[in-house]
Amino acid sequence: MRKTYFIVSFVLFWILISPSSLMAGEGEGGAESENREAHGKEHFNTAGLVAHHTSDSHDYLVELPFFHKTIHLPVILWTKNGLSIFSSARFQGDNEGKVVVNDDKGNRLVRKHEIIYYADKIEGMEHPSLMDYSLRPLDFSITRNVLAIFFVFLLLSITLYYARKAYENPKRLPKGVAAVLEPIILFIRDDIAKENIGKHYEKYMPYLLTVFFFILYSNLIGLIPFAPFGHNLTGNILITFVLAAIALVVILASSNKHYWKHIFTPPVPKLIWIVMVPVEIAGIFIKPFALMVRLFANILAGHTMMISLVALIFIFESAKWGIVSGIFVVFMSFIELLVAFLQAYIFTVLTAVFIGLALEEGHEEEHAAEGSIQATR
Amino acid sequence: MEVLAGIGPGLAVIGAGLAVIGAGIGIGKIGGMATEAMARQPEFAGKIQGAMLITAAMVEGVALFAVIVALIK
Numbered sequence: 001m002r003k004t005y006f007i008v009s010f011v012l013f014w015i016l017i018s019p020s021s022l023m024a025g026e027g028e029g030g031a032e033s034e035n036r037e038a039h040g041k042e043h044f045n046t047a048g049l050v051a052h053h054t055s056d057s058h059d060y061l062v063e064l065p066f067f068h069k070t071i072h073l074p075v076i077l078w079t080k081n082g083l084s085i086f087s088s089a090r091f092q093g094d095n096e097g098k099v100v101v102n103d104d105k106g107n108r109l110v111r112k113h114e115i116i117y118y119a120d121k122i123e124g125m126e127h128p129s130l131m132d133y134s135l136r137p138l139d140f141s142i143t144r145n146v147l148a149i150f151f152v153f154l155l156l157s158i159t160l161y162y163a164r165k166a167y168e169n170p171k172r173l174p175k176g177v178a179a180v181l182e183p184i185i186l187f188i189r190d191d192i193a194k195e196n197i198g199k200h201y202e203k204y205m206p207y208l209l210t211v212f213f214f215i216l217y218s219n220l221i222g223l224i225p226f227a228p229f230g231h232n233l234t235g236n237i238l239i240t241f242v243l244a245a246i247a248l249v250v251i252l253a254s255s256n257k258h259y260w261k262h263i264f265t266p267p268v269p270k271l272i273w274i275v276m277v278p279v280e281i282a283g284i285f286i287k288p289f290a291l292m293v294r295l296f297a298n299i300l301a302g303h304t305m306m307i308s309l310v311a312l313i314f315i316f317e318s319a320k321w322g323i324v325s326g327i328f329v330v331f332m333s334f335i336e337l338l339v340a341f342l343q344a345y346i347f348t349v350l351t352a353v354f355i356g357l358a359l360e361e362g363h364e365e366e367h368a369a370e371g372s373i374q375a376t377r
Numbered sequence: 378m379e380v381l382a383g384i385g386p387g388l389a390v391i392g393a394g395l396a397v398i399g400a401g402i403g404i405g406k407i408g409g410m411a412t413e414a415m416a417r418q419p420e421f422a423g424k425i426q427g428a429m430l431i432t433a434a435m436v437e438g439v440a441l442f443a444v445i446v447a448l449i450k
Contacts, residue, residue, distance in 0.1 A: 300445075301444055
């Protein structure tokens with residue numbers, strides 16, 4: 001039973017993320033070597049490099065020392081003529097809308113800045129609209145980021161499975177993975193859930209733990225700069241959007257009548273309701289919106305900083321800058337390691353705070369508590 | 378018009394700098410106040426630290442909104 005829930009929620013998560021995951025692909029697309037060739041010596045395209053490394057793509061470029069290989073991931077489209085599946089190799093690395101792919105359903109497709117359009121519809125358009133789904137098919141492709149989500153899922157399953165095994169003998173102290181994870185899980189239970197949600201905290205523990213570990217693992221694999229790690233997962237606004245949307249659903253699902261009473265009939269004079277009620281209604285959506293942007297901006301800013309520091313070597317075209325940028329990158333990596341844990345903590349604790357607010361009982365005792373605080377001041 | 382096109386990115390950089398100043402003042406004040414509070418009441422250090430982190434994250438979040446605006450301008 002639990003397994004079924006697990007599979008269904010996983011599939012739903014994937015479906016939610018996939019179609020939109022390509023909307024963020026505003027990157028330049030071309031590999032950095034291409035940029036260098038095109039621009040010659042005059043100008044090193046740092047913005048293009050950053051965009052290429054932080055955006056999602058259909059091709060997964062595996063870059064290891066002495067090993068370079070492009071893995072062409074499958075393209076899964078829901079077109080006007082039905083489901084269409086083919087390899088992204090058929091685009092031949094093109095990202096400018098030049099190579100036309102004729103799939104077996106009779107569609108003519110082109111790829112422009114990592115987004116697949118109908119070739120006939122966007123002819124002559126410089127910047128076709130992303131939101132216009134008459135111009136492009138629904139894209140359910142297993143892109144680089146989707147692959148990264150599978151990878152995080154795999155890592156989480158393995159580590160948590162081994163952590164669970166340590167508790168099979170209740171007389172022995174947990175060791176190995178469990179000894180690392182137990183303090184974190186206890187911290188989430190005691191300092192995040194119990195503190196902020198209150199007595200019904202147990203119901204929310206699976207959700208909070210899942211969110212915490214998913215964000216933590218995603219942040220951490222973004223810090224390891226070689227394959228199969230090195231994905232910009234939580235630095236993609238669509239993934240944080242899905243996380244925030246789930247948080248909104250959980251908050252609204254746990255809300256009680258006091259929560260809604262506080263929004264629609266706040267305890268202030270009726271004339272101020274004209275201002276208060278719209279602000280309170282906006283507040284419902286601003287809370288998850290802030291969660292979404294905070295996580296996305298923190299991780300993206302970290303990755304951008306890191307790539308820009310490495311790009312210093314190429315901007316100044318001198319190996320000496322390698323020492324400077326090396327020191328800075330090591331320093332930044334330590335900060336990013338802190339940020340990886342901190343952002344996972346902040347997301348979880350704020351979700352818990354919002355759930356706690358939605359669960360809060362009655363006003364009387366709340367105001368009494370406020371009064372006592374003011375009295376002690 | 379060409380002059381204006383050059384001004385745009387420059388203004389974005391200045392905006393990002395202003396946002397960093399604001400966030401710096403904010404986080405500095407939070408950190409200073411929190412250490413002061415912890416020195417006064419060491420027994421509540423854990424709670425103060427938690428509150429400090431959450432508030433700092435909020436300030437930082439607002440600053441990062443500005444950074445994102447400067448990035449996409």
